[in-house]
Amino acid sequence: DTMIVEIYPTEIDSRLMNECANILKQGGTVAFPTETVYGLGANALDSKAVKKIFEAKGRPSDNPLIVHVAKTEEILPLVKEIPEKAHRVIEKFWPGPLTLIFEKSSIIPYEISAGLSTVAIRMPSHPIAIRLIEESGVPIAAPSANISGRPSPTKAEHVIEDLIGKVDAIIAGGACNVGVESTVLDMTGQVPMILRPGGVTKEMLEEVLGEVVIDPAVENPNEINGTPKAPGMKYTHYAPKAEVIIIQGDLNNTVNKIKDIRLSYEAENKIVGVICTDETRDKYEEGIVKSMGSRKHPETIAANLFKVLREFDDTDVEIILSEAVDNVEIGQAIMNRLKKAAGYRIIEAE
Numbered sequence: 001d002t003m004i005v006e007i008y009p010t011e012i013d014s015r016l017m018n019e020c021a022n023i024l025k026q027g028g029t030v031a032f033p034t035e036t037v038y039g040l041g042a043n044a045l046d047s048k049a050v051k052k053i054f055e056a057k058g059r060p061s062d063n064p065l066i067v068h069v070a071k072t073e074e075i076l077p078l079v080k081e082i083p084e085k086a087h088r089v090i091e092k093f094w095p096g097p098l099t100l101i102f103e104k105s106s107i108i109p110y111e112i113s114a115g116l117s118t119v120a121i122r123m124p125s126h127p128i129a130i131r132l133i134e135e136s137g138v139p140i141a142a143p144s145a146n147i148s149g150r151p152s153p154t155k156a157e158h159v160i161e162d163l164i165g166k167v168d169a170i171i172a173g174g175a176c177n178v179g180v181e182s183t184v185l186d187m188t189g190q191v192p193m194i195l196r197p198g199g200v201t202k203e204m205l206e207e208v209l210g211e212v213v214i215d216p217a218v219e220n221p222n223e224i225n226g227t228p229k230a231p232g233m234k235y236t237h238y239a240p241k242a243e244v245i246i247i248q249g250d251l252n253n254t255v256n257k258i259k260d261i262r263l264s265y266e267a268e269n270k271i272v273g274v275i276c277t278d279e280t281r282d283k284y285e286e287g288i289v290k291s292m293g294s295r296k297h298p299e300t301i302a303a304n305l306f307k308v309l310r311e312f313d314d315t316d317v318e319i320i321l322s323e324a325v326d327n328v329e330i331g332q333a334i335m336n337r338l339k340k341a342a343g344y345r346i347i348e349a350e
């Protein structure tokens with residue numbers, strides 16, 4: 001049985017929080033909100049507890065987990081060393097949507113690192129996440145709280161949809177405001193490398209670190225040799241039931257191209273949906289058309305993206321044609337998730 005616990009981020013109920021922290025202490029699983037997406041937590045130092053996460057999500061065992069801490073000092077026993085540049089980004093971006101990869105210490109269970117010599121760590125800023133980690137008194141392993149392969153959950157309803165009956169408790173604590181997962185930044189090499197773009201952008205990191213590179217697997221894992229450094233990047237992801245195709249190019253051309261492609265699929269009796277933006281919403285006539293947010297405020301697009309992808313699962317849409325956004329700042333994270341949802345099917349609008 002899964003206990004569903006409603007907690008308000010602005011008025012945290014101590015008794016309920018205590019109950020959830022106790023479940024974690026005793027080796028159970030608790031889903032909770034973070035500022036990025038909901039996470040599915042367990043004691044990161046308890047192999048048996050960590051295995052429950054993999055089972056509940058149906059997650060491949062070669063995909064390592066992020067360890068969440070509530071205070072900077074808590075990373076000391078988990079890592080071999082903290083490079084100087086890591087201190088700088090911790091100072092600037094923690095707590096917040098930034099995960100750092102370090103060489104791991106020996107107390108990290110095999111399941112957390114999935115056999116790698118490194119460990120991913122982040123300090124979330126969401127008040128419920130911080131309180132839960134603090135009160136449990138242990139570092140908390142937490143992947144996104146979705147069934148593997150589905151869009152990450154940004155609302156409690158999404159978690160309930162995917163994980164009811166599979167975890168010990170779900171904290172319903174409102175919507176996640178960033179909406180895409182944390183940036184994963186590898187600090188173990190000479191030059192810090194972004195393995196997954198997220199809430200803390202390349203531009204923000206460069207201001208603090210100077211040179212920052214992006215793992216080529218972020219653009220398209222199918223085109224590179226070898227495997228992406230973040231094992232999770234190789235899996236199909238965020239995929240709604242319908243097939244997603246991204247249409248990219250000048251905005252007017254994009255709208256026209258989407259209309260053309262929609263007509264040709266409809267001629268084959270396929271049900272077509274469109275993902276657009278507030279600026280283009282009026283250009284599409286009838287049909288199932290959903291806006292992901294405003295191009296002027298791309299953070300609204302990040303916040304809505306997974307919700308919109310999930311909404312299509314409640315429709316009969318078979319093909320989703322999606323507009324692209326500019327691949328800069330938070331747009332890099334948005335495009336990375338959209339491309340994964342689309343299985344990297346992209347059509348240029350000319």
Ligand code: TXA
Pocket residue numbers: 034036037038039040063064065066097099101113116118119120122124142143144145180181182183184195196229230231232233
């Ligand atoms: O925002 C987030 O990061 C959310 C919330 C809950 O904190 N968590 C999250 O976890 O997105 P998950 O498991 O869905 O994604 C973790 C990503 C995967 O792509 C995984 O392969 C990568 O981080 N990762 C974890 N440990 C790693 C390591 N040691 N080296 C390289 N990549 C790692």
Ligand code: MG
Pocket residue numbers: 143144152
């Ligand atoms: Mg995930």
